[in-house]
Amino acid sequence: MADAEMAAFGAAAPFLRKSEKERLEAQTRPFDLKKDVFVPDDKEEFVKAKIVSREGGKVT
Structure with a gap:
C-alpha cells in the first residue's frame, strides 16, 4: 500500500505500517x-523461529 493510500487511515496509519x-x-x-x-x-x-540445535531426529 502506498503512502498516499495509507492517509485514508488517518492517525492510525503510522501504526499499521513499518x-x-x-x-x-x-x-x-x-x-x-x-x-x-x-x-x-x-x-x-x-x-518465525530459529533452529538452535539438531541432535539425531530432534530439532530445537
Whole structure:
C-alpha cells in the first residue's frame, strides 16, 4: 500500500505500517535456509523461529 493510500487511515496509519528504514532492513537481512524456519502455532497460523540445535531426529 502506498503512502498516499495509507492517509485514508488517518492517525492510525503510522501504526499499521513499518517505517521505510525498518522495511529496508527487513528486506536486506539475510535469510539462512538452514536456521530460519516457520513453525505451526495455535494463535497465529505460523511463526518465525530459529533452529538452535539438531541432535539425531530432534530439532530445537
